[in-house]
Amino acid sequence: MAVSTARRPAAIGRVLIITFLTAIIFRCGVADVAPGASTSEELPHRRFEYKYSFKGPHLSQTDGGIPFWIHTGNAIPSADQVRITPSLRSQKGSVWTKNKVNFAHWEAEVTFRVSGRGRMGADGLAVWFTSEQGLDGPVYGAADQWNGVGIFFDSFDNDGKKNNPSIVVVGNNGKLVYDHQNDGTTQALGTCLRDFRNKPYPIRAKISYYKRTLTVMINNGFTPDRDDYEFCTKVDNMVLPGDGFFGISAATGGLADDHDVLSFLLFTLTEPGQQPPPPESEIPKEEKDKYQEEFQNFQQELDKKKEEFQKEHPGVQGEQIDDMYENVNDREIRQVFEGQNQIHLEIKQLHRQLAMILDEQRRYVSVITTEVTKKGPNAESGQVRGGVNANRYNMQHTVNTICNNGASGQFGGYFSFSHALVIFILHSFSRQQLKTVESILSEKAVKCPELPAMPTCLSTLHFVIFIIVQSVLFFCYIMYK
Numbered sequence: 001m002a003v004s005t006a007r008r009p010a011a012i013g014r015v016l017i018i019t020f021l022t023a024i025i026f027r028c029g030v031a032d033v034a035p036g037a038s039t040s041e042e043l044p045h046r047r048f049e050y051k052y053s054f055k056g057p058h059l060s061q062t063d064g065g066i067p068f069w070i071h072t073g074n075a076i077p078s079a080d081q082v083r084i085t086p087s088l089r090s091q092k093g094s095v096w097t098k099n100k101v102n103f104a105h106w107e108a109e110v111t112f113r114v115s116g117r118g119r120m121g122a123d124g125l126a127v128w129f130t131s132e133q134g135l136d137g138p139v140y141g142a143a144d145q146w147n148g149v150g151i152f153f154d155s156f157d158n159d160g161k162k163n164n165p166s167i168v169v170v171g172n173n174g175k176l177v178y179d180h181q182n183d184g185t186t187q188a189l190g191t192c193l194r195d196f197r198n199k200p201y202p203i204r205a206k207i208s209y210y211k212r213t214l215t216v217m218i219n220n221g222f223t224p225d226r227d228d229y230e231f232c233t234k235v236d237n238m239v240l241p242g243d244g245f246f247g248i249s250a251a252t253g254g255l256a257d258d259h260d261v262l263s264f265l266l267f268t269l270t271e272p273g274q275q276p277p278p279p280e281s282e283i284p285k286e287e288k289d290k291y292q293e294e295f296q297n298f299q300q301e302l303d304k305k306k307e308e309f310q311k312e313h314p315g316v317q318g319e320q321i322d323d324m325y326e327n328v329n330d331r332e333i334r335q336v337f338e339g340q341n342q343i344h345l346e347i348k349q350l351h352r353q354l355a356m357i358l359d360e361q362r363r364y365v366s367v368i369t370t371e372v373t374k375k376g377p378n379a380e381s382g383q384v385r386g387g388v389n390a391n392r393y394n395m396q397h398t399v400n401t402i403c404n405n406g407a408s409g410q411f412g413g414y415f416s417f418s419h420a421l422v423i424f425i426l427h428s429f430s431r432q433q434l435k436t437v438e439s440i441l442s443e444k445a446v447k448c449p450e451l452p453a454m455p456t457c458l459s460t461l462h463f464v465i466f467i468i469v470q471s472v473l474f475f476c477y478i479m480y481k
């Protein structure tokens with residue numbers, strides 16, 4: 001009997017681990033599907049538009065400008081980002097595409113950081129598609145009464161409803177004056193609450209306008225995974241101007257954050273089966289010559305620096321210098337391996353804990369069986385019941401502690417998945433153990449009185465949900481570490 005009792009929890013453990021992994025895989029699978037796109041619906045074709053995009057590592061030119069973009073106010077372009085506003089009081093800045101965009105369907109991916117030392121920041125950052133460039137104004141550093149749409153990342157809670165930082169979509173036909181005092185909530189077409197300030201990784205916003213539906217997806221900056229987007233909001237039947245400018249603006253107030261944009265990538269979307277719009281004609285000769293000259297200057301400077309380095313370090317070969325630096329792919333692979341290693345260690349620890357419990361349980365069942373065989377029905381029922389009740393009391397006490405901590409939100413540091421799993425298995429053991437004892441007692445025609453019911457706060461369904469939530473938190477924790 002001891003062998004069969006030991007096998008069953010091991011099977012439960014295996015099933016739970018498989019469930020846990022399946023839940024994660026399922027979640028990842030769901031996250032990859034775009035909103036509003038059913039699995040049967042074909043995804044639109046995407047084409048990158050370099051003339052309406054910018055990104056590092058050579059984002060700005062030597063004259064301080066951004067190719068194909070203009071910047072105004074306090075915006076400072078540098079090699080790997082554009083600081084739309086520095087964290088100083090009452091700053092305003094913006095960047096806008098030089099030329100109008102006339103794509104029917106598009107998708108913009110904006111990567112940015114909003115960081116400041118205060119618990120609260122201000123004012124926020126806005127991503128625009130408007131018929132005119134809003135070079136200066138009171139709406140996050142851009143012009144009011146715009147014609148188009150603004151997606152606002154509003155840090156400061158002007159209306160005091162404790163619902164900021166939030167993301168708000170406001171459409172305008174050129175007549176509406178932005179309701180700053182109410183954080184635009186009276187005019188919002190869509191909104192979601194997300195804390196985008198001071199995150200370990202950059203925030204990513206994917207804004208798509210496809211078949212008159214504007215969708216905003218957010219990567220919350222907790223993981224380095226670039227594709228880990230979650231749904232924020234969607235606006236159906238949205239009519240935007242046929243052509244317009246893309247822009248990003250930001251402003252600070254009495255409180256101030258750094259608003260840094262790392263990249264803005266624009267893609268045209270084409271419905272499946274339709275021809276994509278023809279690529280735009282070549283850039284003007286004047287601009288082409290300018291970029292060519294820029295490239296040559298950069299190349300000459302690089303060669304000169306290489307030569308200087310060779311003179312200063314004659315023993316070091318050129319190829320070895322490259323090997324000294326970790327490139328982006330190597331870094332990502334290293335991070336993946338480190339993450340896997342951590343998971344492997346956690347699973348090993350879990351395995352060790354399970355083995356210890358199994359061993360203890362085996363001993364316990366064997367002691368009970370021996371005692372029951374030795375003693376008479378009266379003595380055994382009292383003693384065994386006492387032992388089981390004491391054990392059950394301990395289980396209940398542990399489960400109650402967890403329930404109470406969970407209810408009051410006092411898990412303290414990190415309540416690990418392995419602990420939760422161990423408690424669940426203990427719970428199962430308790431039941432199994434009672435059944436074993438009851439069957440022994442019933443053979444000798446002794447009936448135990450009804451035992452107190454287990455706490456109802458931890459049903460199996462709740463616990464499975466709890467495991468999934470814990471696993472996601474655990475992954476976030478590992479990736480963050």
Ligand SMILES: [Ca+2]
Nearest residue numbers: 154156158183
């Ligand atoms: Ca606000």
Ligand SMILES: [Ca+2]
Nearest residue numbers: 157159163183
């Ligand atoms: Ca508010």
